[in-house]
Amino acid sequence: xxxxxxxxxxxxxxxxxxxxxxxxxxxxxxxxxxxxxxxxxxxxxxxxxxxxxxxxxxxxxxxxxxxxxxxxxxxxxxxxxxxxxxxxxxxxxxxxxxxxxxxxxxxxxxxxxxxxxxxxxxxxxxxxxxxxxxxxxxxxxxxxxxxxxxxxxxxxxxxxxxxxxxxxxxxxxxxxxxxxxxxxxxxxxxxxxxxxxxxxxxxxxxxxxxxxxxxxxxxxxxxxxxxxxxxxxxxxxxxxxxxxxxxxxxxxxxxxxxxxxxxxxxxxxxxxxxxxxxxxxxxxxxxxxxxxxxxxxxxxxxxxxxx
Ligand code: MEV
Numbered sequence: 001x002x003x004x005x006x007x008x009x010x011x012x013x014x015x016x017x018x019x020x021x022x023x024x025x026x027x028x029x030x031x032x033x034x035x036x037x038x039x040x041x042x043x044x045x046x047x048x049x050x051x052x053x054x055x056x057x058x059x060x061x062x063x064x065x066x067x068x069x070x071x072x073x074x075x076x077x078x079x080x081x082x083x084x085x086x087x088x089x090x091x092x093x094x095x096x097x098x099x100x101x102x103x104x105x106x107x108x109x110x111x112x113x114x115x116x117x118x119x120x121x122x123x124x125x126x127x128x129x130x131x132x133x134x135x136x137x138x139x140x141x142x143x144x145x146x147x148x149x150x151x152x153x154x155x156x157x158x159x160x161x162x163x164x165x166x167x168x169x170x171x172x173x174x175x176x177x178x179x180x181x182x183x184x185x186x187x188x189x190x191x192x193x194x195x196x197x198x199x200x201x202x203x204x205x206x207x208x209x210x211x212x213x214x215x216x217x218x219x220x221x222x223x224x225x226x227x228x229x230x231x232x233x234x235x236x237x238x239x240x241x242x243x244x245x246x247x248x249x250x251x252x253x254x255x256x257x258x259x260x261x262x263x264x265x266x267x268x269x270x271x272x273x274x275x276x277x278x279x280x281x282x283x284x285x286x287x288x289x290x291x292x293x294x295x296x297x298x299x300x301x302x303x304x305x306x307x
Pocket of ligand 1 (some may be wrong): 010013015016017018099129140141143144145146188190270271
């Protein structure tokens with residue numbers, strides 16, 4: 001049984017979204033996780049995830065291992081006492097710890113594939129809260145935006161704890177994603193922001209409020225077919241993320257390079273400290289923005305149209 005899940009990019013509002021401010025995210029289908037579950041001729045549940053060099057039987061993994069915990073959760077949910085012998089093949093083109101949602105995508109694809117194989121296919125509405133539980137195990141205090149945008153595979157305007165809202169693009173626009181190649185754990189940047197927020201709550205609440213305004217205006221600009229207005233908003237959002245201490249010299253270098261190459265705006269995306277940034281570009285300049293990102297040290301770029 002095969003299933004897959006896309007990557008994602010947060011357009012606006014990362015970190016502030018953990019504090020119940022709105023954020024916008026879109027799926028990135030150029031990168032994805034694919035999972036196949038098959039009957040096995042040997043006893044046990046065998047997991048193969050070559051990208052993380054994992055070839056192991058379920059029982060040999062700690063129960064809080066990100067992949068093991070998904071499988072154990074499903075077995076428990078379905079009340080399966082006699083576990084079948086399985087081979088689970090996981091492949092991914094989403095770089096790990098890069099802000100593109102690789103962890104949530106593995107959970108979504110794995111739940112989709114395994115639940116169907118076990119004759120309990122789950123709907124997106126059932127998968128989303130399960131993946132959120134797994135995200136909580138591994139990320140501390142996630143907002144839930146990653147699991148939501150990846151499960152539903154649609155653009156989302158997300159506010160923690162509220163029903164999922166999608167948004168439509170009035171006019172397509174092009175973004176160029178650039179990877180610093182530096183892995184960074186979201187859990188750490190989210191934890192650091194929490195400490196700073198506890199120490200200086202008013203200051204951080206004000207930053208989050210400014211970001212909330214940016215997300216609101218960005219949604220309106222996208223829906224009303226004025227995506228060119230996003231450039232300025234991206235620059236403002238990036239400056240606020242810098243104040244939050246979640247940017248890095250490498251991210252800032254890529255942001256500057258993209259702007260110098262004609263991008264209308266640029267910002268880091270996701271947890272920050274490493275991982276990915278993206279820039280808004282005219283279709284005609286997207287290629288040269290991508291080249292400028294590579295010259296400035298990006299390990300890979302993705303040009304994608306948001307429509
Ligand atoms: C991670 O993709 C986005 C953060 O806002 C964390 C979260 O929302 O859980 C940094």
